[in-house]
Amino acid sequence: MTTPEIAFKHVSKRYGSGETEVRALADVDLSIDRGAFVAIMGPSGSGKSTAMNIVGCLDRPSDGEYFFEGIATSTLSRTQLTLLRRHKLGFVFQGFNLLPRTSAVENVELPLVYRGLEAGDRRQRALAALARVGLEGRAGHTPSELSGGQQQRVAIARAIVTDPAVLLADEPTGNLDTRTSLEIMQLMTTLNRVQGITVIMVTHEPDIAAFADRIIRFVDGRIESDRLKSDGALETMA
Amino acid sequence: MLAESLKLALRTIRRNPMRSFLTVLGIVIGVAAVIALVTIGNGTTARVTADIAKLGSNMLFVRPGQFGPGRASTTAKSFNDRDVAAIRDQVNGLRAVAPMAQSSATVIFGGESRSTGVVGTTSGYLSALDWSLSSGRAFLETEERGGRAACIIGETVRTKLFGATDPLGRALRVGNVSCEVIGTLAKKGQSGMGTDQDDTVLMPLRTVQRRITGSSDIGTILVSAQDGVATSKVQGDIERLMRERRGIVASKTDDFSVNDMTQMLETMAGTTQLLTGLLGAVAAVSLLVGGIGIMNIMLVSVTERTREIGIRLAIGALESQVLAQFLVESVVLSLFGGAVGILLGLALAYGATTALSVPFVVSPSIVVIAFAFSALIGVIFGYVPARRAAHLDPIEALRHE
Ligand SMILES: Nc1ncnc2c1ncn2[C@@H]1O[C@H](COP(=O)(O)OP(=O)(O)OP(=O)(O)O)[C@@H](O)[C@H]1O
Ligand SMILES: [Mg+2]
Secondary structure: OOOOOEEEEEEEEEEOOHHHOEEEEEEEEEEEOOOOEEEEEOOOOOOHHHHHHHHOOOOOOOEEEEEEOOEEHHHOOHHHHHHHHHHHEEEEEOOEOOOOOOOHHHHHHHHHHHOOOOHHHHHHHHHHHHHHOOOHHHOOOOHHHOOHHHHHHHHHHHHHOOOOOEEEEEOOOOOOOHHHHHHHHHHHHHHHHHHOOEEEEEOOOHHHHOOOOEEEEEEOOEEEEEEEHHHOOHHHHO | OHHHHHHHHHHHHHHOHHHHHHHHHHHHHHHHHHHHHHHHHHHHHHHHHHHHHHHOOOEEEEEEOOOEOOEOOOOOOOEOHHHHHHHHHHOOOEEEEEEEEEEEEEEEEOOEEEEEEEEEEOOHHHHHHOOOEEEEOOOOHHHHHHOOOEEEEOHHHHHHHHOOOOOOOOEEEEOOEEEEEEEEEOOOOEOOOOOEOOOEEEEEHHHHHHHHHOOOOEOEEEEEEOOOOOHHHHHHHHHHHHHHHOOOOOOOOOOEEEEEHHHHHHHHHHHHHHHHHHHHHHHHHHHHHHHHHHHHHHHHHHHHOHHHHHHHHHOOOOHHHHHHHHHHHHHHHHHHHHHHHHHHHHHHHHHHHHHHOOOOOOOHHHHHHHHHHHHHHHHHHHHHHHHHHHOOOHHHHHHOO
């Protein structure tokens, strides 16, 4: 058996201490293989974002171990985690998180800047990434000049410009209308099917989750259910 | 990466031009003060050096009291005629000896008047200073002895009061004294300290003592050594003679001073040094304030841009890269202040040197130092905010509103 790309071993995450202690994640075991398309669902406060942050190496578990490609991340320094994010992971944050007053193409270039790419090379790759999300004509626009769906596409372009192994998206369609949401999901599906990128996304909407191959449901910091779509079990859950 | 940080820094500054300018005002003032001071000082030094070269270094000034940096002139006994005579008769190798009793008075001719410096002296004054007459004659010995009301006027007094009129033989009113103009001095121009040397009236020593100052004191004895005679030897001889005449025992220090031109200028430079020190302190304080201003605005900027920093950290910026970005930003700010300060300082110095009519000498090294120092301030005061930015937790920063 090959090593899973992402593996949680008894991962817990606590915030605060004593009376005010919150268990955001409680003893979670999880493994996700390369090339998977996973949707994470669950009620508000169930630990979805917490889990995503740990997968994305932005946060560390309080207990247990998170393995990325077989490497125990607790052994890595802050700098090594940053390098891991830089080279392996792409983020689409909840609420876009684009730099304001900065053009779309410059936003997309940002991860390449920190990789030390030369300006011309950077621009070329950023424009190519924008083209992949269907935003060729909007490269010079700042976020305030773009619609919500267009901003979300810029955020996706920024996440995939580095050709990451894993794309993490926290409610990528949270603020979008149905039509735009479907377009974004088609884009994610293409990235997963055609480019082989592992996609993990958080969503509240069952019809968005339906694009994924696997749906993991969190409740109170625990995995309540974990099913493959081909099980046909989705209907009983929704 | 550096180019990227530079671009970002310039963009941030352009977005808040007013705020940026106010932030660096302290640095502007500090740098401008330093640049102006040094440039004016250089000009004065250049001028003074030229003057010494012109005057020759064989002049000595004998004055009562002690002068020098940090030493106030004590109230010492003045010199008298017999001291002058003793120097003239007992010290070898002298070209000229001239007593000086200085005062100032209003001089009036026709409808014109002005306030000018009056020097009571002897003809030796002209030979000591190597100052020639453009017309008329020097004092006669009888005029000196008798205290006759005769005067020799400087070029400025001549042009301002007499204009086209020939002043020779005219009666010039000096204070309460009406005296005959017997000669005019050749034009000498400004001294190293910026005073107009031609704005002067010379009269016999006795006349000034009796009718203007009302005392027989001699403020300064001017001595010029012959060519080829070491001034240090003459200086030593005069000191020995005066100690003897003034009855100073071996254990006591002199209550008079004998200085050559360089020492005189050093004395004056001593006062300038005090002024330079004071203004230097002002400059240091304003640079410090400027640095704190930069630190403050950078801290504000880090707080304002917490979310942006979070994004950068999350998508792969190393702590060192964020640190560098904010350091570059504060250095660009302080360099901007430094550049404006340098221009302002040079403009001030240009105005001041023109007014003092000393040469405008820009020292490239001080410009470079000021610029480098501005950068240093940016690094020092930008470090704390930059470190704060670099150490932000990406998740908390992203959540920041
Ligand atoms: N920084 C924090 N400090 C304290 N408690 C936290 C922190 N972050 C999350 N929590 C708590 O951890 C629990 C899980 O939070 P998380 O953000 O993972 O929920 P979520 O499933 O993403 O919810 P939503 O669907 O509303 O985004 C919540 O109870 C939350 O209050
Ligand atoms: Mg969440």
